[in-house]
Amino acid sequence: MELGYQIPRPALIWILIAVVLVLLPQTIRMPVWISVVALFCVCWRVLIFKGRLDYPSRMVRVAVVLFTLIVSFSQIRNIGIGLDSAASLLALGFVFKLIEMRQKRDIYVVISLCFVMSMVAFLYSQSVLTTLYITLVVAVTMGAMIALNRNSLIADNRGTAKLAIKIAVQALPLTIVLFLVFPRIAPLWAVPMQTGQNSTGVTDEMSPGDISALGRSAELAFRVRFEDGVELAHEQLYWRGLVLDNFDGVTWRRTRNSSAYSVATSLADFRISYEDRIRTVGEPINYNVILEPTQQPWLFGLHLAEDVDDEFFNGRNFELFNNGRITQRLSYDLSSFIQNQTDVLLLDSSRNRNLDLPNDGNERSREFARELRESVSTDRQYANAVLMHFLQNQYFYTLNAPLLGDNRIDEFLFDTMAGFCEHYASSFTYLMRAVGIPARVVVGYHGAETNPYENYLMVYQYNAHAWSEVWFEGEGWVRFDPTGAVSPTRIEQGVQEALRDDPAFMEDDLFSAARFGGIGWLNAMRLRLDAIEYEWNELVVNYDEDVQFELFERLFGEVTEQKLILLMSSLAIIVMIAVGFTVINIEPRIRRTPIDRFYLSVCKELAKMKLVRRRGEGPIAFRDRVCAERPELAAAMTELTELYVRLNYVEKYLSEAEQKSELRALKTVYSKLKAKMPALAGLRRGV
């Protein structure tokens, strides 16, 4: 076998570490077998290095290429051309390259792919943790590059790591400047990010048990910051998501736009313009929401939220929709009038939709509703009477609701009498519709935890909630929360207080710090970390072309092209110079005494007359040579050299006191010497 290029041992170790680190976060998203293949390849590489195995033969390589092609086709067929399949394929190619790498060039392909894989990690998450992790990956990859270019005999891994960190730290200022000033471009072509991740959060269907399932999760749903220091009471924090107005006896659904029925009704609805359906009272509340990826298109906001930047779609029932699934953390500004009236005039199509019930089933409930309605005079009184029914009877608020049979509403209302908010919202709405009052279920979140460090609200999945909206003549839609009648604590203080003793609460996240809210320092740390995440999101992740433009405008007034170019180039130059100075530590110049400087300038003058002082030639030897070659300079040169030698060598080792007195003498001699210069120059002119 030809003894070709050998990858230095330390370099290989660095590369393997970098590869494992960069693949690690991908393993949770990739199919398991890819991780197995990756591990296999890493082991193979180690064995090649140890001399136990050879590089893959031509046959193996062809087989690998075929295998990858087949896999990619099946992947595309199964989950479509999406981010997940692309990332998996990239990872496959990456690990196959690992066993095939022989030349330095191959290693650089692997190293470059490490960076590309790091970018893929950012497509999935841009949190502080991910950023720190990728920073580590980049540092290790740089370590691999350094180890690769070092003498293999220097097994100085600590020095390699130090240098890698040093270069990374030096690269940081330039990176920040580029990040801030480099013009951002809007996407060239829209690439839908399809990921196979499961959707999280509130969905557009609600069966009993759906919301309580969210109650077991301590994951963050979104963060909210109010502008102008607005503070809302806890019972006002209803984060409206979707309106579910279609009930089939088990599940509440959003009426989908695709059915012919809904197309007709939506056309009917929009005969009245959007503005005419709203009567607003009071001042709007402005706030910013940062939504965690849900893999669903809908957004959450307070009642009657309008997006400030006009990026989203408005639903028929004042819901907000994003264009496409939300696969990354999304920040948006909203403006809400929480005191408002909507749809004071209700169209027939809309009324019919919100009265629709299955024709049969739940007979006891229907009977109960009819009787109760007859006992009161108005619709509003009826609604309050239903709430009173929940309040006065032995209803329980619990995550562990008993299973229900066919007549769910009946069984819940009269038999089990225990459930989570979806049970109450569902049966309350049913009871309204049963007597001909238009009503609908609304799902979203309720409540929030305040982060005292950055003064924003954190809404968790366990804050998921369902409530009702009832339409009254002359008032429009009015919010009713039957859960509040059962568990006032839930509405006034929050779900943590209400379910304090419920073992199912947050049981999916046993070790979540949110569970240990009682331990002071732990809770403080959790809030502090979340505040950092929030600020990170505000400052870095959300930095896009709009924010950049705003920043420029705030700093430099109106943004013009010339200004931009000027700013960018000057900043780049400043940073380059700064970086250059820190890196190229310019050698300190030899500090010469004035007398030395003078002597050297004389030598320079002489050099112009072709009397060059040779390397290592002392002043006396030089004087002799000058005198021999140019007798006419002899007198001046002798005097000068004598002075120089005496001052420079004989009187050099004086005590400090003497030095001070000599300094003055030196200076006078120096001026004297200087005065001799014209004579010297004159001599030269004479020649």
Added chain:
Amino acid sequence: MAFSFREAFNKKFQRWMAKRIPPREQVTLNRKNIFIVPTRNGMLFIFCSGLVFIAAINYAVSLAFALAFLMVSIFILSILHSFNNLSQLTLTSRSAQDVFCGEEACFRVQLSRSPKRRHESLELNFPNSFENPSTASTTSYTDLAVRDTEEVKVFAFSHKRGEFKAPRLRVLTRFPLGLCRAWSVVDLNMHCLVYPRPVQFLMNQFDSGSSGGSDSAINREGSEDFYGLRDYVPGDSLRQVAWKTVARGQGMQLKQFVDYVDNKIWLDWDMFYGFNVEERLSRLCYCVIQLSKTGNVFGMRLPGCEFSPATGPEHRKKLLRALARFGDQ
């Protein structure tokens, strides 16, 4: 046409180079004489940063932008660090030994650093240049990380008899990241003398000369007559060991045999009648080597000069140098 253009360009380039980095015995590398270009791997790296950038645009991922910018920054820093790795490195020429034509001439270069700096992964060689198309030979690697000075041997093929001026020495580094290479080509005024290429032939005419004369030289590596004993040195042939003395317990001793050879051999230019100048010089060179090896006393006559008979390494060197310089004046 193209060739002449290349030649012209090359001449111009050489002149520019000579002006920019003039020949000196000692050169300290600085921004005036260090050149930097990205390597192919560096190009790949930049290409990948472009990929990351495009992905960042398309998916509107802020941190992918940051990663792309970090990659660009790392690349820029790698330029500076590569420069730093060469800057303030001092190269000093040391004396070079004479070689025979066709051998690799070995030039010694001393590298020294200023105390605060480290220079790692330095590659020194004589690159193929226009004038010396095939001087390139193996590359010498060194580090200046621990010690302050380091002596490096750099080799160049010698093609022509006579004074050999070493081509420009290239000192190159890809350290630390391998994304760009910084190099300098310095002329350290290194010279050596190239002797003629020795050509082997049968030297019967010297062996058949009169033997047994009064002035006899002793060839210590002969095999005819027993001369005496000397101590055994590891590496000597076991066949010549005086086993009898070993048996007597006097230690290992070696039997020495010598030849008695005629002295006063004259090497003459006219001995190789019919050969051209270089062929004659090559044969004379071979004779000088062989005769010095056997310890003969010999002289040499070349057109225009004569070297009286003598022996020893000094004499050998003097004759070889004369052969190398033949025809220079």
